[in-house]
Amino acid sequence: FVRRTKGKRDRLAPLLEETGAALADYILRARPKVDSPYLFLSFTPPVGPFKYASPVSRIVRKRLRHGGVELGRVAGAHLLRHSLATQLVRQRTPINEVADLLGHRSINTTALYVKVAVSQLAEVALPFPGGVA
Template identity: 40%
Template sequence: MCAKPPASISHRPDNLAAAFGQYLQDQQGLAAATIERYRAVAWLFLDGRFGGGEVDLRTLCAVDAIDFIQRQAKRMRPPALKCVVNALRSFLRYLQYCGESAPKLVAAAPSVATWATTPPLPRAISPEHAQLAIDSCDRRTSLGLRDRAVLLLLARLGLRAHEIIAFTLDDCDWDSGCLHVHGKGRHERLLPMPADVGEAITAYLSRGRPRSEDRHLFLRSLAPIRGFKPGSDAIGSIVRYALRRAKVDAPHSGSHQFRHALAVRMLERGASLVEIGDVLGHRSPQTTSLYARVDISSLRSLAPPWPGDAR
């Protein structure tokens, strides 16, 4: 069921935004960080329209959505503004789903022009720099053992940060040599565990993981000893510290560059886009198709011959 607002027409912005966030969690299965961003946009929209007072949803109209986006456009770059538009549309669809607004209100949120004919190529870390980051971890310490296992999961399997945070001890199937990955939108998949990844996880479990009743695979190194908080930047911090130790000037400081590097490497070795999408957990082929532009030689083979070519 929809986490529907109370039956009365008047609401408070914080209560309405909270109900929206609960709906995203229960019905959409979005990541915690995405839910928080969308909830914040919904609150900002309502607070700006009604000044923090009671909300009368019957008075919302297309101009309200347009004015809100125009105000945000003055302080945001197009990529960030597109995220705000997506969040606002999601909130307006939620109101429509709950019978609190007309369908035409969803279409009122304007599109954001980025003036790019094609999406930008993903920024990938080079194999050499990735290995330097992995080798920078001190295997004589529990922290180094943990961070090395995390970096190998990023480099060998291209996992998302939240997927690594969500790992539990039960997700390691040692008999079959597989990992049970909890992806976006509650999408789950099984991936084979590479030998070096398995060895790194085993080393962490036997010599580095603190004693704890928490079943998460990777734990904080400082008290309170527990798994990383969902939606936190813990994996990103591990990557940044490793790059700094290795003195690597990478194209990006986040964990996704390892994911992009794996996709490029698989493509260069002859993997199909479908195979790459299966490993990365893409739910749409369109997402994986971005990597096709990386392999120029393969794309040339798809081009038809020029009219009149003597071949």
């Protein structure tokens, strides 16, 4: 259960078993021992919830660089979201399911991710009537 997402809404999201195991490990071994209802906390004093996305984006960029990932123009926390959507589209997940997972209210917002599937669109394109001009 995810509270107060970017769209200021609560929603349910699937949790893979390995993700659940990683979260449990974080809670048991790494999370600062403070009384806070928030799951993810800043290790930088004062320890508490992240107030903005920028520290999370810095952490993501640092870990990606550490993993040898080339960082382009879009790098940070949003890159993870974009990568997930791109992979789902490439795997031919129905666009409405991708929209639900991302929490998009409008299918038009999710449709932006379809542009990455141009090669797949070419596979199903019908020949131009009358041949090539």
